[in-house]
Amino acid sequence: MQFARLGPVGSEIPVAIDTDGEVLDLRSITGDVSGPFLAADPVGTVRRARSAGDLPPIPRPDADALRRGAPVARPGKVVCIGLNYRDHAAETGADIPTEPIVFMKDPMTVIGPDDEVLVPRGSTKTDWEIELAVVIGRTARYCASDQDAEACIAGYAIANDVSEREFQLERGGQWDKGKSCETFNPLGPVLATPESLVDAGLDPTALGLRLSVNGEVRQDGSTADMVFRPVEIVRYLSQFMVLYPGDVISTGTPAGVALGSGAPYLQPGDVVELSADGLGSQRQTIGAA
Known part of the structure; x- marks a missing residue:
C-alpha cells in the first residue's frame, strides 16, 4: 500500500493506492496523511475501513488529473x-x-x-x-x-x-x-x-x-x-x-x-x-x- 495527497496546495485529499492501482479517498478516516495517522496503524486502519465499504474510490482518470502533493503533511522536522x-x-x-x-x-x-x-x-x-x-x-x-x-x-x-x-x-x-x-x-x-x-x-x-x-x-x-x-x-x-x-x-x-x-x-x-x-x-x- 502507498499513501499520497492529491489536489491544490493546502487542500490536498489524503488517499491510499492499493497494489491493484485503485485510489481510495481516506477523508472518512483521517483529515490528512500526517503524524497522528501514520502512528495509528495506517495500513490496518485502511484495510478495515475498506472492508466496511467506508473508502470511496476515486476514478483513476480523476486522480491522475489532480496535482500531486507531498505525501506527508508538513513534517515536524x-x-x-x-x-x-x-x-x-x-x-x-x-x-x-x-x-x-x-x-x-x-x-x-x-x-x-x-x-x-x-x-x-x-x-x-x-x-x-x-x-x-x-x-x-x-x-x-x-x-x-x-x-x-x-x-x-x-x-x-x-x-x-x-x-x-x-x-x-x-x-x-x-x-x-x-x-x-x-x-x-x-x-x-x-x-x-x-x-x-x-x-x-x-x-x-x-x-x-x-x-x-x-x-x-x-x-x-x-x-x-x-x-x-x-x-x-x-x-x-x-x-x-x-x-x-x-x-x-x-x-x-x-x-x-x-x-x-x-x-x-x-x-x-x-x-x-x-x-x-x-x-x-x-x-x-x-x-x-
Missing part, C-alpha cells in the same frame, strides 16, 4: 545525512564518514514532487540531489537495535534535496543556509510502506535512483552504495534527538551532482526529472525567486 554515498564522497574529495553527518532542513521547504523549484535571489550554484527519504511512523527515542529502528519507519519516498552550494559552503560554513531556501525539498509522489516494497520484490537498501536535467542523465545510482543504511540512520539519530511520526529523514545522494561533476548549476527554465524503483517519479521546472 526534516533531518538530512551528508556524504552518505561512497561515490558522492569520492567525487567531492571528501573522506567517507565514520559516523553519519547530520544537518537540518527547514520543513517549510517541502513541496509537491512536480511543483516549481525557485532559484534563490543571488544564487549561482543551485544544485540537485536525488535522495531516498525515510518517513517516521512511530516515535523513535534511544532505539537499542536496528530492529527497533526499523519498527519506527512508516515508509519511503523520493526527495530532491535541492542545495545552494555557495550559501552552503562559502557563506560561513553552515549547511542549513544552503539547504533551507523556499521550495528546496520536493517530496513524493508517494509514501511507499515497507510492506509494499517487499511485495514488489524491492529492498530499500538496493533501490535504483535516477535524475536528469533537461533530458541529460546526471545521477544514476543505487542505495546499495550507502555508507549507513536507513535503519542504521534512524537508530543513530534516535540517540541524539527524538524522531516523531511524520518526521522526514533524507538519507544522502549518489554521485552526479553539479558540485562534484562539473555540470552546469540549475537555471530558470531547466527541467529536472527524478525516479526511484518502487517510489514513482518527479518532474520540476526551475523558476526564479
Whole structure:
C-alpha cells in the first residue's frame, strides 16, 4: 500500500493506492496523511475501513488529473545525512564518514514532487540531489537495535534535496543556509510502506535512483552504495534527538551532482526529472525567486 495527497496546495485529499492501482479517498478516516495517522496503524486502519465499504474510490482518470502533493503533511522536522554515498564522497574529495553527518532542513521547504523549484535571489550554484527519504511512523527515542529502528519507519519516498552550494559552503560554513531556501525539498509522489516494497520484490537498501536535467542523465545510482543504511540512520539519530511520526529523514545522494561533476548549476527554465524503483517519479521546472 502507498499513501499520497492529491489536489491544490493546502487542500490536498489524503488517499491510499492499493497494489491493484485503485485510489481510495481516506477523508472518512483521517483529515490528512500526517503524524497522528501514520502512528495509528495506517495500513490496518485502511484495510478495515475498506472492508466496511467506508473508502470511496476515486476514478483513476480523476486522480491522475489532480496535482500531486507531498505525501506527508508538513513534517515536524526534516533531518538530512551528508556524504552518505561512497561515490558522492569520492567525487567531492571528501573522506567517507565514520559516523553519519547530520544537518537540518527547514520543513517549510517541502513541496509537491512536480511543483516549481525557485532559484534563490543571488544564487549561482543551485544544485540537485536525488535522495531516498525515510518517513517516521512511530516515535523513535534511544532505539537499542536496528530492529527497533526499523519498527519506527512508516515508509519511503523520493526527495530532491535541492542545495545552494555557495550559501552552503562559502557563506560561513553552515549547511542549513544552503539547504533551507523556499521550495528546496520536493517530496513524493508517494509514501511507499515497507510492506509494499517487499511485495514488489524491492529492498530499500538496493533501490535504483535516477535524475536528469533537461533530458541529460546526471545521477544514476543505487542505495546499495550507502555508507549507513536507513535503519542504521534512524537508530543513530534516535540517540541524539527524538524522531516523531511524520518526521522526514533524507538519507544522502549518489554521485552526479553539479558540485562534484562539473555540470552546469540549475537555471530558470531547466527541467529536472527524478525516479526511484518502487517510489514513482518527479518532474520540476526551475523558476526564479
